[in-house]
Amino acid sequence: MRVGFDARPFEPGRTGVGRYLEGLLGQWTELFPGDRLVALSPRPVDLPGNLEGKVEVPYRPSGLPGTFWLQTAAPFQAARVGADLFFGTLGIVPLVGSVPAVATVHDLTPILFPAWHSRKNRLGFAPLLWSTVRRARRIVAVSESTRRDLVARYPLAAAKSRVVHNGFTPLPEFEGDDPLSSQPYVLFLGTVEPRKNVERLVEAMESIWDRRPAFPRLVIAGGDGWGLPGFAERIASSRHAARIRRTGYVAPGEAARLIRRARLVAYPSLYEGFGLPALEAMALGTVVVASSSSSLPEVVGDAGLLPDPTNVQEIAAALERAQDDEPFRERARRLGLERARGFTWDRAARETRALFEEALA
Numbered sequence: 001m002r003v004g005f006d007a008r009p010f011e012p013g014r015t016g017v018g019r020y021l022e023g024l025l026g027q028w029t030e031l032f033p034g035d036r037l038v039a040l041s042p043r044p045v046d047l048p049g050n051l052e053g054k055v056e057v058p059y060r061p062s063g064l065p066g067t068f069w070l071q072t073a074a075p076f077q078a079a080r081v082g083a084d085l086f087f088g089t090l091g092i093v094p095l096v097g098s099v100p101a102v103a104t105v106h107d108l109t110p111i112l113f114p115a116w117h118s119r120k121n122r123l124g125f126a127p128l129l130w131s132t133v134r135r136a137r138r139i140v141a142v143s144e145s146t147r148r149d150l151v152a153r154y155p156l157a158a159a160k161s162r163v164v165h166n167g168f169t170p171l172p173e174f175e176g177d178d179p180l181s182s183q184p185y186v187l188f189l190g191t192v193e194p195r196k197n198v199e200r201l202v203e204a205m206e207s208i209w210d211r212r213p214a215f216p217r218l219v220i221a222g223g224d225g226w227g228l229p230g231f232a233e234r235i236a237s238s239r240h241a242a243r244i245r246r247t248g249y250v251a252p253g254e255a256a257r258l259i260r261r262a263r264l265v266a267y268p269s270l271y272e273g274f275g276l277p278a279l280e281a282m283a284l285g286t287v288v289v290a291s292s293s294s295s296l297p298e299v300v301g302d303a304g305l306l307p308d309p310t311n312v313q314e315i316a317a318a319l320e321r322a323q324d325d326e327p328f329r330e331r332a333r334r335l336g337l338e339r340a341r342g343f344t345w346d347r348a349a350r351e352t353r354a355l356f357e358e359a360l361a
Contacts, residue, residue, distance in 0.1 A: 001032070001356060006090055006101070007039035008066055011293040013223060013249050015191055016276055017106060020142070021089055024168040024352060026050035027345035032353060040080045042069035055317050056081070070094055085356055092128045093136050102359050103132050104140040104352075105161075106274050107273030108149045109195060116194045117225045131271075133157045133202075137359035145295035167282040167298075167345030168275050169252075184202045184216040185221070185245075185252035186319065187262035187286075189255060189277045193225030195270045202238065204268075204316040206217040207217070209240045216323060220288035250305050253259050253348055259284045264322045267291070270318050275299050279343055282336030287329050291320045299343075303335035 005025075009018040025037060029051065038056045039045045042064040045057050058081055062306050065075060070088075073096025078086045086093060087191055088103035095293065110117045110125040118123075123294045133139065133154045139161040141147035144351075151158045190196050198220060205218045224231075243323040250258065258263060265281035268291040275296050289303035297306055307314035321328060 001034075001353075001360070002036040002038065002082055002084045002202050003087050003356070004038045004040050004045045004060040004078035004081055004085070005087035006070065007045045008040070008043060009089055010039065010048070011043060012046050014046075014048075015223075019169065019252075019276060020104075020166055020274075022048045022050065023036065023167050023345040025055070026169075027349040029054040031346065031349055034060055035353075037320070038078075038083060039079075040074055040077050042066060067092075068127070070232060071096070071128075071216070073146045075099060084360060086126065088132065088136065091132065092120040092125060093132050093134055095128070095131050100359055101132075101136050102138045102140065102356055103136045104142065104152055105129075105146055105273075107271065108136070109144055109271055109273075111153065113150065113195065113271060115235045116227055116271065117190040121226070126250060130154060133160075138159065138162070138355040139200050140355060142166055143295035145298055147344065162351070162355055164348050165353070166276060167343050167348045168279055168340055168343065170283075184229065184322075185208065185219045186216050187205075187251075187258055187265050188218065188222070188267065189218045189259065189265065189280075190222045190269075192222050192228055192231060192288070194227045195272075196222075196225075197270045199228070199231070199234070200246065200309065200312050200315060201266055201268055202235065203312045205243075206238060206240050207312065207316050208320060209243060210321075211227050215320075216352065217243045217245060218266075219245045219258065219262070221248065221258055242299075256284065259286050262286055264289060266315075267296070267318060268307060268315050269293060269296065270309050272296055273300075279340055280303070283336055283340035283343075285333050287317070287322050287332045289322050294351070301335075301339055303332055303339045305332075346357055 009021050042062045044061050061140045075094035078099045086099045086101040091105045093101035093103050110122045141163050181312045264287040266289045267278050271294045278290045291309035292306040293309050305318040307318040
């Protein structure tokens with residue numbers, strides 16, 4: 001099988017979709033060495049180490065805007081490299097061309113919650129998803145939650161979509177001194193944007209510090225996304241600003257170290273297509289406070305706490321229990337490790353390739 005894929009997620013400072021693609025294709029090349037994967041992108045492609053020498057990158061960057069490239073140059077590039085199938089890794093496929101297509105839909109936030117996205121993101125996704133549902137021969141949904149949202153919006157997707165959960169990629173931990181580990185901390189890991197609910201997390205922590213000054217600090221690890229203007233000023237003006245530390249974007253090795261050494265990982269997101277940081281925390285033996293929203297109960301199950309993400313008091317209560325209740329912490333660590341073992345890239349690669357075979361049948 002020769003697969004041309006949308007490689008735009010492979011850019012410096014990879015976030016969720018880039019890590020998804022790294023894990024999936026890395027295992028794919030191990031399991032199916034006879035397949036050929038071809039990276040197509042209008043931007044420079046920063047292949048992760050596990051794919052170097054295993055993925056073809058035939059085209060130089062064109063500089064075209066991403067959505068325009070996908071709907072104009074990409075289908076012709078896929079045909080020229082002899083692709084049997086085009087893999088739309090960002091949820092959208094070319095609407096023209098002769099190469100059959102499969103898409104992975106991670107979430108529907110540009111449609112369900114347009115205020116969380118820039119106009120560019122909305123225009124590059126929402127108008128094209130319906131056409132993708134019609135044209136794609138198969139659709140991968142990364143969670144039952146995402147598939148429910150997709151089918152509710154586009155019933156035609158029911159017959160051609162399947163759930164393939166993400167896996168966990170072991171993260172190498174950086175060695176050396178870590179100034180953050182001298183005191184206990186609560187860790188948030190993710191892009192700082194509206195749906196991640198970081199503002200309510202800060203409010204919850206402030207309400208705890210008002211009563212308990214010795215409660216662990218808050219470390220916010222992740223780059224700035226879109227839609228939270230003034231967040232830096234909000235942190236700087238907090239009555240507990242000295243207890244909040246922002247690191248900016250962190251590479252996978254640094255993320256692993258932060259997770260392992262955290263007292264707990266707080267991820268009270270308003271909406272997730274999957275929620276990789278919660279899975280990574282469980283896999284590394286760290287207690288998780290996530291939320292009752294979207295896919296997070298599907299991923300975390302009974303291995304963590306799932307407060308209402310719109311209720312600051314519930315978030316605060318969950319944080320305090322996760323910090324104080326040692327029997328719960330022991331049980332959560334054990335269940336989290338057990339649960340995380342069920343999310344593997346081996347399974348994801350096999351199931352995704354099976355869908356590709358169905359698309360080509």
